[in-house]
Amino acid sequence: MQVKFPYSFDRKDTTISILDRFSTLEPASHTGTNVSVAGRVMLMRPQGKLAFARLVDSTGSIQLFATQDDSELFSEFSKLSIGDWIGASGEVITTRKGELSVRVQEWVLLAKTKRGFGDKWKGISDVDLKYRQRYVDLWANPESRSILQTRSKTIAFIRRYLDELDFVEVETPVLHPIAGGASAKPFVTRHNALDIELYLRIAPELYLKRLVVGGFEKVYEIARVFRNEGMSPRHNPEFTMLELYQAYSDYEDGIELIEDLISSLARELIGTTQISYQGRSLDLEPPWERKSMCELISKSLGEPIDLDVEYSHLLSLCKDKAIEVKDEWGPGKLILELYEKICESELWGPIIVTDFPQEVSPLARSHRSKVGFTERFELIIAGRELVNAFSELCDPVDQRDRFQAQAQLKETGDEEAMAVDEDYLRALEYGLPPTMGLGMGIDRLVMLIADVASIRQVIAFPTLRPEAI
């Protein structure tokens, strides 16, 4: 006797395990092996006193074969809709045409669907609909589910990799009294009992370095961060960053670590370091090309560019490139703008761009030999900034000066400039050892590994304008 909508179902077998065990049967075989499977009916082909259904679970799918002779509930079975959840048990067989199937002896309806799952062949492709009703997209378009599985594997790999290097995974506050650690506009929220405004974090950086001060020599956090900025195929208002900090190390160590992490990840998930992204090839085998920011600009412009070039000349170069210059910008900012305007879009990578001007790197340690620069690098892969890292600024006096320069920018209207964080300065006064810090956009990394063009594809529920229902 069939019970509808039971509270549980004893699923003993996944579809993939059945496929693995019985992949080489002749047509019209009987195995004598009984299995019980559960999942969603995604195709139903009733044929008189026979019915064929495709049962899909999270591991794959298998055909269900039912006949009137075997099952007193045959007629109900043959009326199942696409999308219904069922549990079924019976013998593993192959049909006359050789299709591996479960010959249904017993089955139970676990949940009924009242809505359609889109076009049988094309699924759903309306981008808005896909993300508003992700639960439909994930069934109708198996590729969508596969991409999220790749995301899960990527993050699991990163954890395994860092754990093996004795990194400690930590969690730091999401609600910040001062939004620091990056240049970005924060979301503002409010704590009623404390009667204060709080900011959703734009980066975990300053808290992680406090932990290094506190004695954690290798820490990381896989951190959801929030930036109140425009959206695009490469930007979601909330996204996930990996940030890691390693004491006694500098940015050269960071380059080595990230080269090994990303190339190992590609080997593990794709099977090779020779990958392609959106039709263009990428060689992720280390070592990667390294160029300083000024080298890149100099090459593009065909003249030597450095911080000792006359300010007025940098200004005229910016003007030539239609860069809107603000009065308070110094030469370092002009150099960064030139790089971003004329070099960055030409880079495909992987390439390590090193030595950013100090003026635009308020948390990075001054370069040991290049005056006015910092020991900072960004990693460009597939034309996108994937990693930002540096030898951390440890000197509380220097850090206070940098914060104050940022605070001045904020006063002149730069909404993304940093504020002075007195507690962070106090932490530095207790002593931060030489430390390498590195941040990586996880969503963009997954885009690269899964070879997809839009960040929304790698986020289960990307931010959308609320629907008027």
Add this chain to the structure above:
RNA sequence: GCGCCUCUAGCUCAACGGCAGAGCAACGGACUCUUAAUCCGCAGGUUCUGGGUUCGAAUCCCAGGGGGCGCACCA
């Protein structure tokens, strides 16, 4: 925020100034080996919304809304 494109049945799409259609899904039926099964039948619409032009608008124009892409900002 600005520019360009787009919105038609539950889904995927046609019709592009002259009766709003197809395939799939749904619904009813036939069928004992299907593979996007096939066949018969039936039903399904504020053509995103509002205004305008026109004898006549899904189609042209204006405004608004949703979405996409590009620019800007960033990871």
